Amino acid sequence: MDELHFAPSDALWPEVEKQITTRKKRRGLFLWLPFLILLLGAGAWVYYAGVGANANKKQAIGKKAVASSNSTDKAAGIVSGITAGDKQMKHTILSNDSITSPHANRKNNAIPYVRSNKIKSIAVIENTGRKNISPQANRKADMAAANKNNRYERKKNTVATIENNGHTDKGSNETYALEAARKRNDNKAKAERPLADDSVIAGAEAIISKNENDKTGNDAPGKNKVVAETPVADSAAADDSLVAAITPVKDNVKRVSETDSAHAVTKNKPAATTKKKIEWGISMNAGISNISNGFSGLFSSAASYDVRAFSNNQNSAPINTPGTINGSTGNVSFAKPSDIRPGFAYSAGVFIHKQLGKNLKVLAGLNYSYYSTGIKVGAKIDSNKALIQYRTGSSDNYTNRFHFIELPLTIEKQLGKVSPFSVNGGLAFSMLAGSNALEYDTQKNIYVKDNNNINKVQVSLLAGVRYRLFQHSLPIEIGPQFSYGLGNIFKKELYGSRHLFFGGISASIFFQKKNSK
Amino acid sequence: MTDNNKLIRDCLHGKPAAQRTLYEQFAPSMLGVCYRYTKSMNDAEDVLQEAFVKVFKHLQQYEGKGELGAWIRRIMVTTAINYLKRHSRYQADLSFNDIGMHPVSAENPAVRMDAKDLADLIRQLPPGYQTIFNLYAIEGYNHIEIGKILGINEGTSRSQYARARALLISWVEKQQADSQKKTSYARK
Numbered sequence: 001m002d003e004l005h006f007a008p009s010d011a012l013w014p015e016v017e018k019q020i021t022t023r024k025k026r027r028g029l030f031l032w033l034p035f036l037i038l039l040l041g042a043g044a045w046v047y048y049a050g051v052g053a054n055a056n057k058k059q060a061i062g063k064k065a066v067a068s069s070n071s072t073d074k075a076a077g078i079v080s081g082i083t084a085g086d087k088q089m090k091h092t093i094l095s096n097d098s099i100t101s102p103h104a105n106r107k108n109n110a111i112p113y114v115r116s117n118k119i120k121s122i123a124v125i126e127n128t129g130r131k132n133i134s135p136q137a138n139r140k141a142d143m144a145a146a147n148k149n150n151r152y153e154r155k156k157n158t159v160a161t162i163e164n165n166g167h168t169d170k171g172s173n174e175t176y177a178l179e180a181a182r183k184r185n186d187n188k189a190k191a192e193r194p195l196a197d198d199s200v201i202a203g204a205e206a207i208i209s210k211n212e213n214d215k216t217g218n219d220a221p222g223k224n225k226v227v228a229e230t231p232v233a234d235s236a237a238a239d240d241s242l243v244a245a246i247t248p249v250k251d252n253v254k255r256v257s258e259t260d261s262a263h264a265v266t267k268n269k270p271a272a273t274t275k276k277k278i279e280w281g282i283s284m285n286a287g288i289s290n291i292s293n294g295f296s297g298l299f300s301s302a303a304s305y306d307v308r309a310f311s312n313n314q315n316s317a318p319i320n321t322p323g324t325i326n327g328s329t330g331n332v333s334f335a336k337p338s339d340i341r342p343g344f345a346y347s348a349g350v351f352i353h354k355q356l357g358k359n360l361k362v363l364a365g366l367n368y369s370y371y372s373t374g375i376k377v378g379a380k381i382d383s384n385k386a387l388i389q390y391r392t393g394s395s396d397n398y399t400n401r402f403h404f405i406e407l408p409l410t411i412e413k414q415l416g417k418v419s420p421f422s423v424n425g426g427l428a429f430s431m432l433a434g435s436n437a438l439e440y441d442t443q444k445n446i447y448v449k450d451n452n453n454i455n456k457v458q459v460s461l462l463a464g465v466r467y468r469l470f471q472h473s474l475p476i477e478i479g480p481q482f483s484y485g486l487g488n489i490f491k492k493e494l495y496g497s498r499h500l501f502f503g504g505i506s507a508s509i510f511f512q513k514k515n516s517k
Numbered sequence: 518m519t520d521n522n523k524l525i526r527d528c529l530h531g532k533p534a535a536q537r538t539l540y541e542q543f544a545p546s547m548l549g550v551c552y553r554y555t556k557s558m559n560d561a562e563d564v565l566q567e568a569f570v571k572v573f574k575h576l577q578q579y580e581g582k583g584e585l586g587a588w589i590r591r592i593m594v595t596t597a598i599n600y601l602k603r604h605s606r607y608q609a610d611l612s613f614n615d616i617g618m619h620p621v622s623a624e625n626p627a628v629r630m631d632a633k634d635l636a637d638l639i640r641q642l643p644p645g646y647q648t649i650f651n652l653y654a655i656e657g658y659n660h661i662e663i664g665k666i667l668g669i670n671e672g673t674s675r676s677q678y679a680r681a682r683a684l685l686i687s688w689v690e691k692q693q694a695d696s697q698k699k700t701s702y703a704r705k
Contacts, residue, residue, distance in 0.1 A: 004549025004636050006558070012566055013540055019570045020536065383662070386575045386592040443602065443668035450599065452567075 280352045281511050285481055287504010289345035289371035289402075291489060293497050337392050337440045337447070343372030343399060345502050347406065353510070359414035359422075367406040369430065371500055372399050375438065377447055388449035390438060398447075400437035402454075402489075402500065404430040410462055420468040425461075428483060432456040439490055452491075459486045464506055474509065481506035521585050528576055540569060543586060547593050553636050553651050554597035556644075560604075568596035594656055598666065601644060638688055646681035653678050 349367030356362055378393020390398065410426030435454055438447035464481035485500040524542075527535030544565065551561040551568070571592050579588050639647055652658045652666065653674070660674040667674070 004552060004632055005545040006548040006552060006561075008544050008548050008562060008565060012544075012562055013537065015566055016540065016569045016573075017533070017536070020573050381665075383591070386571060386578060386588060387595055441668065444666060445668050446665070 278352050278354045279510065279512060280350060281509050282348070282350050283365060283367070283506065283508040284346070284348045285369075285502070285504055285506045286344075286346040287481070287502055288342040289373065289500060289502045290342040291340050291373055291498050291500055294499065337445075338376040338394065341374040343374050345369070345371045345504065349406070351408070351508070353412075356411075359417065361412050363408070363410045363412060363424075363426075365406075365408045367408060367428075368433075369404040369406045369502075371402040371404070371502060373437075374399055375447070377438065381446065388436075388438070390447040392440075392445060392447065398438060401435060402432065402437060403434045404458065405433050406430045406460075408462055412466065420471070422466045422468065422477070423464070424466060425463045428460040428462055430458040430460060432458070455488055455491055457487075458489070458500065460484060460500075461486055466506070466508070475512065476507065476509050478505065478507045480504070522581070525576060525579065525585070528573065536573060539572075543589050544569070546586070547589060549636070550590055550593045550655075551597050553639055553655060554594070554601065554648065556640060560600070564593070564597045564600045567600065568593045571596060590656070594652070595666075598648060601648065638685055641688070642681055642684060646677055646684065649674055649677045650681040650685070654682075 347367045347369035349365050351363050351365030353361050353363040375398050376394040377396050377398045378391035379395065381389040381391060390396075406428045407430075408426060408428040410424045412422050412424040414422040432451075432454060435451055436449060437451075437454065438449050439453055440446075441448050460483045462481070462483050464479055466477040466479040469476045469478065481502075481504060483502045487499075489498050489500045524535055524539055528539055547568065548561055548565050551564040552558065555561045555564060568589075572589055575592075579585065639650055642650060648667070649663060652663045653660065658666070660671045660678070663669075663674040664671045
């Protein structure tokens with residue numbers, strides 16, 4: 001018979017070309033997407049691990065600074081006659097005019113320079129055991145009383161107990177004290193040890209020894225619990241001695257001024273609220289998948305739907321030996337179709353989540369999912385190489401593979417305030433990216449690969465239980481997960497519905513942002 | 518053949534010009550194939566479009582054995598049959614009753630007809646008869662293969678073909694008789 005020839009309409013080729021191009025793009029994306037997701041996950045892991053390590057480091061440094069500032073407070077307390085641990089002292093020190101000392105060219109910078117008219121940094125000491133109070137002592141008492149009006153508190157258990165060594169020579173006393181104090185201070189500063197009382201005491205010695213030399217009518221040698229208060233000195237020597245006295249605290253005070261300012265800020269301001277933002281993570285599932293005709297058939301071990309379809313088909317040949325190509329005269333018999341067996345399934349992807357309440361959060365993700373089922377087939381039909389067709393039979397195993405891009409949306413509810421268990425439920429919207437699945441054709445009694453018969457958009461029901469590990473470092477939730485396709489996987493519904501479902505273990509890693517202060 | 522191999526290679530490399538060339542080379546004849554299986558030109562073009570997408574998708578499976586045209590033609594036929602099964606307007610008539618074997622009627626002399634006219638006559642057959650007639654008489658499948666393709670017995674294929682052939686012959690004879698009558702009236 002002669003061939004018929006017709007000219008196709010002009011609109012036909014652009015449609016063919018469009019479909020060919022779309023298939024290629026989809027295939028390319030499908031190939032690269034899982035690698036991209038895994039790469040993003042690995043990069044995020046490395047990044048957040050580094051951030052976490054740095055944060056821990058900073059916290060450790062911060063703690064050290066606080067510890068040293070506490071010891072600084074103690075030293076300052078000693079100097080001022082207030083015990084360490086007095087919080088008010090911090091403010092006092094902070095309130096100092098931490099001006100650069102005139103001795104800034106020295107090693108020890110940022111020495112809090114105590115002005116002669118100011119009392120703030122000077123300890124008030126209780127002088128015990130005196131009966132005859134000299135004018136100078138009176139003045140000291142007046143100054144002490146004036147100190148009371150400051151933010152300082154007088155403490156009975158004051159600090160420096162210095163023994164008068166009985167020096168009488170003013171100059172030698174000063175020199176001796178100054179040198180002794182400087183030596184000790186240098187050693188301490190180099191070692192950067194927390195300030196010890198000894199260094200302050202040494203410094204105070206200088207002052208006391210000076211003051212002792214200035215005393216008149218003091219007939220009580222012996223132990224004095226003193227530190228001079230202020231009018232520190234108009235003389236340079238006095239300044240030097242005072243500077244020396246408080247030199248040991250210079251570095252710590254500097255640190256105090258640096259760190260305590262932060263502490264003060266922290267103390268004054270309310271604790272930073274941990275505002276819940278959208279955070280993200282990665283998830284992975286692994287398990288098995290299969291096809292069922294409904295919830296009731298999920299764990300059914302009965303004959304698969306293909307076999308039932310074969311039995312119901314009025315035109316089916318008798319079930320005898322496997323079909324032959326060159327059949328005898330008479331009816332050709334065919335093998336019955338295969339049972340559908342479960343196959344391996346997995347998925348991987350990223351998600352974002354936001355806390356809705358104390359125990360409730362919502363998650364949205366993007367996954368690549370792979371599902372498979374297994375069947376037995378006979379020989380491949382080679383008469384038409386353009387189509388993939390198999391005879392029914394049991395000579396070969398064939399794996400039906402489905403590749404999906406999924407968008408799961410779930411809500412997760414924690415079971416109790418401190419419980420590590422939570423339950424989740426939601427929906428997943430999937431788009432078929434590719435498949436090699438064979439569908440049993442009841443008319444021809446063969447298996448045919450035709451992706452046009454697969455419903456490319458699927459909606460699945462999700463449900464699972466999770467157990468949370470490593471709550472405070474890098475939370476991981478792991479537990480059983482289940483999904484069930486609400487729609488048919490295949491378009492043909494002649495012999496009942498077919499739903500793709502998955503059951504397995506799910507693991508999610510939550511990357512938490514550290515709240516910055 | 519060499520030209521076709523080069524064309525196939527270029528198509529596999531995704532060259533749009535080569536794909537267009539392949540389409541334009543085979544589309545007119547393949548549209549005729551699709552036309553024989555369907556009831557309208559729109560349906561025929563739908564089948565052609567679907568089939569050509571499959572051609573380009575599975576082109577890497579063509580191993581070079583046999584002509585490229587024959588390979589593409591097989592895709593057209595299968596796609597046409599699937600199309601008929603999927604669409605409800607064909608499903609009602611696309612039934613193959615499992616009738617016992619009937620003796621084939623006596624051979625009648627072949628009637629010379631224009632290809633287009635014959636194709637139009639074939640398209641007037643019920644879809645079941647039309648499909649089997651096309652597969653056997655036009656595409657050259659034997660009844661065993663037709664049985665496998667359509668999922669019917671060999672005997673059913675033979676009997677349906679015989680009925681289709683008998684029907685066609687009766688139409689052709691009737692047409693010829695009518696045309697002779699008209700001619701004689703015209704002379705008078």
